[in-house]
Amino acid sequence: MSNDKKELAVAALRNGTVIDRIPSSALFQAVRLLGLEKSNCHVTIGNNLRSEKLGTKGIIKIADTEFPETVLNRIAIIAPCAVVNTIRDFEVVEKRPVRLPDTISGIVKCDNPKCISNNEPMKTKFEVIEHDPVVIRCHYCNHTVAGKDAQIL
Amino acid sequence: MSSNSLVSISDISRDEILDLLDRARYFEENPNSKILDGRVVATLFFEPSTRTRLSFETAVNRLGGRVIGFSDANSTSTSKGETLKDTIKMVANYVDLIVMRHYLEGAARYATEVTDVPIINAGDGANQHPSQTMLDLYSIYKTQGTLNDLTITMVGDLKYGRTVHSLLMAMQYFNPTFNFIASKELQMPEEYKQFCREKGIRFTESADFSEEVINSSDIIYMTRVQRERFTDIMEYERVKNLYTLHNSMLDNSKPTLKILHPLPRVNEIDRDVDDNPKAYYFEQARNGLFARQAIITRALGIDPRK
Numbered sequence: 001m002s003n004d005k006k007e008l009a010v011a012a013l014r015n016g017t018v019i020d021r022i023p024s025s026a027l028f029q030a031v032r033l034l035g036l037e038k039s040n041c042h043v044t045i046g047n048n049l050r051s052e053k054l055g056t057k058g059i060i061k062i063a064d065t066e067f068p069e070t071v072l073n074r075i076a077i078i079a080p081c082a083v084v085n086t087i088r089d090f091e092v093v094e095k096r097p098v099r100l101p102d103t104i105s106g107i108v109k110c111d112n113p114k115c116i117s118n119n120e121p122m123k124t125k126f127e128v129i130e131h132d133p134v135v136i137r138c139h140y141c142n143h144t145v146a147g148k149d150a151q152i153l
Numbered sequence: 154m155s156s157n158s159l160v161s162i163s164d165i166s167r168d169e170i171l172d173l174l175d176r177a178r179y180f181e182e183n184p185n186s187k188i189l190d191g192r193v194v195a196t197l198f199f200e201p202s203t204r205t206r207l208s209f210e211t212a213v214n215r216l217g218g219r220v221i222g223f224s225d226a227n228s229t230s231t232s233k234g235e236t237l238k239d240t241i242k243m244v245a246n247y248v249d250l251i252v253m254r255h256y257l258e259g260a261a262r263y264a265t266e267v268t269d270v271p272i273i274n275a276g277d278g279a280n281q282h283p284s285q286t287m288l289d290l291y292s293i294y295k296t297q298g299t300l301n302d303l304t305i306t307m308v309g310d311l312k313y314g315r316t317v318h319s320l321l322m323a324m325q326y327f328n329p330t331f332n333f334i335a336s337k338e339l340q341m342p343e344e345y346k347q348f349c350r351e352k353g354i355r356f357t358e359s360a361d362f363s364e365e366v367i368n369s370s371d372i373i374y375m376t377r378v379q380r381e382r383f384t385d386i387m388e389y390e391r392v393k394n395l396y397t398l399h400n401s402m403l404d405n406s407k408p409t410l411k412i413l414h415p416l417p418r419v420n421e422i423d424r425d426v427d428d429n430p431k432a433y434y435f436e437q438a439r440n441g442l443f444a445r446q447a448i449i450t451r452a453l454g455i456d457p458r459k
Contacts, residue, residue, distance in 0.1 A: 112258060114256070114278050116255075120236055120238065120263065121236060122238070139262065140262050140263055141258035141278070142258070143258075144344070
């Protein structure tokens with residue numbers, strides 16, 4: 001009976017995307033990064049679920065939607081261990097970790113108020129200088145920031 | 154974007170640094186010529202810096218080029234709200250090269266992305282100032298006859314001083330030994346010490362500007378300790394004179410030692426050092442002219458030695 005309840009909390013998808021192993025503290029940032037606030041799809045968000053690896057974790061299920069890899073990889077900035085499952089007809093057809101790109105354009109805001117990117121209508125750009133834990137550096141002013149502290153635009 | 158731009162000293166290789174030093178040496182021997190005849194260079198100073206601007210403009214004038222520009226953004230469309238992109242694209246229609254100084258960090262890097270005209274960064278906030286680094290390197294090279302295997306002592310504000318950071322990065326190719334002398338509040342940031350460890354560069358760190366350190370040095374690079382950098386004003390009062398160089402401290406130093414300072418100085422070098430032949434800061438500023446002639450000709454793809 002208790003198993004049934006557990007399954008109910010994270011109901012199975014027929015088709016869509018499940019993003020698992022998101023650190024609890026980064027879950028809502030991940031939701032924003034994927035633009036789910038404006039989505040009309042059926043979205044299930046779970047947070048503070050038990051995780052052996054992370055302690056607690058968040059999970060996002062988006063029905064009937066598959067995202068381009070470049071969009072999913074944005075999550076790697078704040079959740080480098082996240083895993084993306086692609087579901088078709090109740091089957092997991094692909095399971096892969098997110099992959100941090102070498103450069104990140106237009107997603108993160110530089111935290112240096114004197115950076116040109118905060119004073120000119122332009123796209124921000126960061127280079128990834130460390131992968132674990134994630135550290136990124138502003139392409140313009142060279143300020144570095146930890147991925148978990150990055151301000152998402 | 155032009156590959157001849159110079160935004161940061163870390164954009165150029167060891168060979169390019171050596172090429173620039175050789176050009177600087179050439180210009181010291183031949184400061185006046187007409188190799189920039191017919192060329193127009195813009196000096197866009199969104200933030201005033203008289204010393205740097207005059208040095209760049211002299212460099213162009215002595216090579217027969219023409220200069221347009223402004224020395225203060227208040228007199229330009231920037232004050233009307235024009236974006237940097239629009240200013241750069243407009244000026245790029247008129248000139249062969251843009252030298253720019255800006256109060257915002259990353260401004261020069263961004264400028265290279267909006268035009269094909271080469272950009273020389275003459276300082277962007279607290280970020281980069283590569284022509285200062287080139288004149289420092291040229292001063293070291295000229296006085297020591299080499300850049301290799303030197304002991305360089307950096308003193309004063311090592312936390313915020315962009316000149317010491319850029320010099321440290323540029324020296325990575327030349328097997329230096331560094332002594333970092335600063336109070337606790339103004340120590341060399343961890344990222345630069347980590348850079349040294351990764352590159353196998355030896356360094357010591359101390360709050361004590363001792364005779365032993367001075368006597369082991371080939372170069373002492375003094376910087377200004379600014380009051381406004383301190384959160385604790387008592388701490389400033391305590392340390393402000395600990396890092397002042399006096400002539401008597403140089404008694405047992407190496408005969409080839411040279412004292413460098415990016416200027417302006419306040420009281421970190423006592424006036425009694427000025428007449429010591431080891432004092433090099435005024436000649437150092439003069440070397441800025443040759444270093445900038447070297448950077449300008451490289452940016453324009455002109456080789457004066459041919």
